[in-house]
Amino acid sequence: MTLEPFFALTPQQPWYNCPSAEESAPGVTAFVNVWNMSALAWGGAGGTKPTLETQLEEGWVYMSGGTAAPYDEDTGNVIASRERSQIVEIGFQAANVDARNQFLVVIGLHAFGEHALVRVALYRSVLRTDHLRPGDNTLAVLIDCPHDRAWIYLDLKHVKMPDGKASAFGFKGITGYLL
Amino acid sequence: MARIIIVKSAQLKIYLARFEQLLAQDPAERARLNDIETRHEANGKRTPPARVAPPHQESDQQP
Numbered sequence: 001m002t003l004e005p006f007f008a009l010t011p012q013q014p015w016y017n018c019p020s021a022e023e024s025a026p027g028v029t030a031f032v033n034v035w036n037m038s039a040l041a042w043g044g045a046g047g048t049k050p051t052l053e054t055q056l057e058e059g060w061v062y063m064s065g066g067t068a069a070p071y072d073e074d075t076g077n078v079i080a081s082r083e084r085s086q087i088v089e090i091g092f093q094a095a096n097v098d099a100r101n102q103f104l105v106v107i108g109l110h111a112f113g114e115h116a117l118v119r120v121a122l123y124r125s126v127l128r129t130d131h132l133r134p135g136d137n138t139l140a141v142l143i144d145c146p147h148d149r150a151w152i153y154l155d156l157k158h159v160k161m162p163d164g165k166a167s168a169f170g171f172k173g174i175t176g177y178l179l
Numbered sequence: 180m181a182r183i184i185i186v187k188s189a190q191l192k193i194y195l196a197r198f199e200q201l202l203a204q205d206p207a208e209r210a211r212l213n214d215i216e217t218r219h220e221a222n223g224k225r226t227p228p229a230r231v232a233p234p235h236q237e238s239d240q241q242p
Contacts, residue, residue: 031215067235078197084235091215099188120184123198127184144188146195151216
């Protein structure tokens with residue numbers, strides 16, 4: 001069985017709106033918002049890579065290892081210091097759905113080193129901190145639908161390893177499916 | 180192979196209740212989200228900019 005995407009977001013297409021085609025058909029509104037990315041530190045005369053041009057052409061955004069948040073700052077399993085962290089904020093709202101539905105959210109990330117950690121949160125509550133493998137990574141979150149037209153908020157926060165090491169990673173995109 | 184996180188409705192309700200408490204303590208964040216929700220429900224316009232503060236201090240660690 002092949003699932004059709006319910007919505008898809010990338011840095012080049014950061015919002016999506018598909019109203020219900022019919023009165024009872026599911027519709028969706030979704031957006032992605034990126035905070036405090038350090039792209040400007042890369043490329044340019046220094047010759048560091050990936051360059052801004054690469055990011056634009058390939059359609060992803062870069063999260064610097066140097067400005068990752070401390071591993072242990074999210075006390076109580078709640079995302080802290082959001083306004084000064086590198087965060088990918090994802091929000092979506094489905095219409096004409098109910099509590100029998102689920103959402104499968106598939107996230108594409110690309111790690112540039114051995115020490116890239118991403119902390120995944122739902123409604124600011126930490127779900128898991130994942131150690132990314134160098135290269136492409138896929139994370140998936142399966143969420144029960146709270147109710148019709150509920151806004152769902154996911155955060156991807158860049159954090160350092162417990163020993164303070166950190167590697168950069170890129171956010172490539174997110175695809176949502178309605179189950 | 181994708182790594183999957185599963186959130187069932189019982190846990191979701193706990194997260195939602197905690198989220199409402201957080202927003203009740205942070206009217207500016209509540210207003211920002213209200214703005215996002217209103218804009219997108221209207222016709223899918225772009226999100227307003229995030230609230231920002233000085234980022235975590237840059238270290239000399241690079242990838």
